[in-house]
Amino acid sequence: PRTPVSLLGTGAMGTALGRAWLAAGHPLTVWNRTPGRTTALAAEGATVARSAAEAVAAGRLVVVCLLDDASVGEALARAELTGRDLVNLTTGTPGEARTRAAWAKERGARFLDGGIMAVPPMIGAPGAFVLYSGDSDLFEEHGDVLAAPAGTEYVGADPGLAALHDVALLSGMYGMFAGITHAFALVRDEDVAPKEFAALLVPWLNAMAAMAHGTAGRLASGDLTTGVVSSLAMQVAGAGTLLRAAEEQGVSSELLTPFLDLMRRRLADGHGDEDTTGLVGLLRARP
Ligand code: NDP
DSSP, X not given: OOOOEEEEOOSHHXXXXXXXXXXXXXOEEEEOSSGGGGHHHHHXXXXXXXXXXXXXXXXXXXXXXXXXXXXXXXXXXXXXXXXXXXXXXXXXXHHHHHHHHHHHHHTTOEEEEEEEESOXXXXXXXXXXXXXXXXXXXHHHTHHHHTTTSEEEEEESSXXXXXXXXXXXXXXXXXXXXXXXXXXXXXXXXXXXXXXXXXXHHHHHHHHHTHHHHHHHXXXXXXXXXXXXXXXXXXXXXXXXXXXXXXXXXOOOTTTHHHHHHHHHHHHTTOTXXXXXXXXXXXXXXO
């Protein structure tokens, strides 16, 4: 028999997760603050609990996927957590995850935090994965259940690590979105078809994303000049071209300038033979 799952939160993500557990044959009990949002999963075989406490009482493995950390505290306020395995798939900060882990431990529950690296339609399909951190015994015991909706990636016993990785990956993504936004602004209103441009942009970004391996190697060794193929001196000189072209096209350079300014600062500090790896230290209050 498959492990029963209690799921708190049947928003867009919770519903997708619940569907994957039902499809994998796990008995599912669901609760949602607004009752109407459990209808879809109920029609697919889930049992609807009348309260969060009732859902928590239904089984050992309790998964919460709510809006934010405050909603987790609110939803679980009156639930008996002793002996429960609590898996928190609500996006939060590393600090919130650590505090929530201590909170769960005080209440007699084991705790695992998770960061979902997927949008709801990706759940149950290849490519989706969830970062986990916290109680490694919990992770190992329920590994098969957790793997039903998405791939699993355990990043460490410190409960804040999943959120840290999650936020770092999302922050990297927003840097990429900023570049994509500026690129489309440059070619917009020209004789450039957006779809044909995307066909060039996507493979280019994929190829350039692999530069992160070089950055990692330099950060790991502490030698920021080994393996540099595009020096900061060259890149700062080239940056002027990007800014002048933006001006020619009537496009604001506000998405580019914060990064270019950091590159100039590092160059002015005498690091023209590095690439952009040294900017990591510039951003940190404690380099
Ligand atoms: P939704 O807005 O669809 O659902 C939010 C859920 O939180 C609902 O069940 C809502 O209940 C509940 N909720 C909000 N406030 C409270 C509260 N005070 N007490 C109890 N329940 C509350 O969001 P998603 O399902 O998309 O997101 C859920 C989590 O998953 C978030 O942390 C999000 O960051 C994360 N996530 C989402 C992704 C996505 O693309 N959607 C991607 C990766 C992570 P009600 O129905 O009553 O409002």
